[in-house]
Amino acid sequence: MDTRVHQQRRLALLVVLLALFMDLLDNTIVNVALPVIRDDLGASSSSLQWVAAGYALSFALGLITGGRLGDIFGRKRIFLIGIAGFTVASALCGAAQTPGQLVAARVLQGIGAALMVPQVLSIIQVLFPPGERAKAMAAFGALAGIATVGGPIVGALLTEGDVAGLGWRSIFLINLPVGVFTLLAAALVVPESKAEHANRLDLPGTALVTLGLLLLIYPLVQGREMGPVWIWSSLAGSLVVLAVFVAYERRRVDSPLVVLALFRHRSFSGGLLVALLFFGGVFGYLLVFTVYLQAGQGYSVLRAGLAGIPWGAAVPVFAAISLAVFAPRLGRPVLQVGLVLMSVSMLWQMMLVGPGVTALSLAPALVVGGAGMGLILALLFDFTLADVPVQDAGSASGLGTTVQQVGTAIGIAAIGAAFFTGPTTSGLSVAFQRALWLPVGMFAAAFAASFLLPRKAQHREI
Numbered sequence: 001m002d003t004r005v006h007q008q009r010r011l012a013l014l015v016v017l018l019a020l021f022m023d024l025l026d027n028t029i030v031n032v033a034l035p036v037i038r039d040d041l042g043a044s045s046s047s048l049q050w051v052a053a054g055y056a057l058s059f060a061l062g063l064i065t066g067g068r069l070g071d072i073f074g075r076k077r078i079f080l081i082g083i084a085g086f087t088v089a090s091a092l093c094g095a096a097q098t099p100g101q102l103v104a105a106r107v108l109q110g111i112g113a114a115l116m117v118p119q120v121l122s123i124i125q126v127l128f129p130p131g132e133r134a135k136a137m138a139a140f141g142a143l144a145g146i147a148t149v150g151g152p153i154v155g156a157l158l159t160e161g162d163v164a165g166l167g168w169r170s171i172f173l174i175n176l177p178v179g180v181f182t183l184l185a186a187a188l189v190v191p192e193s194k195a196e197h198a199n200r201l202d203l204p205g206t207a208l209v210t211l212g213l214l215l216l217i218y219p220l221v222q223g224r225e226m227g228p229v230w231i232w233s234s235l236a237g238s239l240v241v242l243a244v245f246v247a248y249e250r251r252r253v254d255s256p257l258v259v260l261a262l263f264r265h266r267s268f269s270g271g272l273l274v275a276l277l278f279f280g281g282v283f284g285y286l287l288v289f290t291v292y293l294q295a296g297q298g299y300s301v302l303r304a305g306l307a308g309i310p311w312g313a314a315v316p317v318f319a320a321i322s323l324a325v326f327a328p329r330l331g332r333p334v335l336q337v338g339l340v341l342m343s344v345s346m347l348w349q350m351m352l353v354g355p356g357v358t359a360l361s362l363a364p365a366l367v368v369g370g371a372g373m374g375l376i377l378a379l380l381f382d383f384t385l386a387d388v389p390v391q392d393a394g395s396a397s398g399l400g401t402t403v404q405q406v407g408t409a410i411g412i413a414a415i416g417a418a419f420f421t422g423p424t425t426s427g428l429s430v431a432f433q434r435a436l437w438l439p440v441g442m443f444a445a446a447f448a449a450s451f452l453l454p455r456k457a458q459h460r461e462i
Contacts, residue, residue: 332450
């Protein structure tokens with residue numbers, strides 16, 4: 001009996017991690033294909049940004065609600081709905097005939113992921129007792145590292161290989177067989193579970209935060225088309241709406257969307273600020289890096305994907321070293337060294353780019369950046385939750401993931417706008433150099449915010 005239970009747990013873990021892998025891969029797989037998508041669909045630069053940012057934004061806005069739906073209606077049920085929605089949206093992405101259709105499908109894909117992903121951690125917590133949970137979470141972390149390395153490579157291979165004449169569409173259509181298999185397997189092996197005391201949905205809070213973030217991110221992407229008056233009006237409106245959201249959440253006693261009491265913990269507030277800036281800088285950089293290599297240096301899709309290997313390979317290596325060696329001895333300075341290394345990488349690349357730059361010449365700078373990212377990824381979650389009471393850890397981690405995705409959307413919008421905006425007579429190398437100042441500034445601000453974190457943080461299970 002124990003053997004059968006153990007085998008079912010392992011099978012269920014593999015299924016939910018496969019679903020998670022689809023989401024993680026879709027965060028990066030699309031970047032390398034953006035120039036091809038632009039040429040095929042006649043997409044503008046802002047449309048390209050929305051292909052990436054639309055997914056991240058809808059994913060971010062739906063995460064907390066997705067988690068609540070799982071608590072109320074059953075985690076397996078919402079997980080299955082999320083997989084189905086993600087798979088259907090992937091088919092719509094692959095069938096898109098216009099930039100608008102592709103962006104709309106990517107938004108739907110993000111909504112499917114928002115229903116699917118929050119259930120993964122909850123299902124793992126239900127399946128495994130505390131003594132066995134660490135190994136499951138280690139697999140969770142390893143998968144993130146593999147997706148970071150593999151996303152651009154898989155995207156390049158599928159696009160360059162022109163599988164069945166599908167071109168870039170195959171990067172989305174590959175999700176169809178994987179999604180159908182995962183859906184059927186999850187229906188068979190994943191057990192159902194609900195929260196004992198499920199919270200109700202905070203629909204007004206969801207509407208307010210969605211509107212506020214849209215008013216914030218939309219002008220960052222569409223800035224050139226909107227004009228200065230509309231840009232500043234939209235940004236000002238976002239501040240007003242978000243202020244109303246905070247006031248509403250503060251007065252709401254029953255099932256608020258965001259538990260504002262969590263922000264009384266200095267480490268939590270500081271950790272979210274670091275995460276917002278860090279993930280915004282990283283994913284905004286990754287977007288313009290792949291576009292620059294293809295549009296500015298004439299790299300093929302495959303060559304551009306392979307050029308990022310030094311960065312991606314360094315991430316899991318230095319994450320493991322950080323956890324095993326540096327973190328127990330040094331604590332917070334490990335995070336700060338990581339942020340410094342990423343800033344050094346950006347500045348180094350700014351000096352290298354220009355006519356004739358090669359992947360080999362960029363490799364050392366990419367290794368430095370990937371090393372910094374690995375040092376940070378391994379520890380940021382633990383430091384952010386260091387002072388949060390155990391009973392609030394679930395809500396705090398959900399909010400942390402949401403902030404991570406909002407940061408990703410903002411970074412893609414802002415850094416992408418800096419790259420695509422302005423005269424092109426000086427060439428894309430100058431545009432790339434200009435854009436890299438933004439992640440440098442983000443990492444510097446994150447370094448300052450990191451002093452809000454405790455000097456040491458113990459690894460914790462939730």
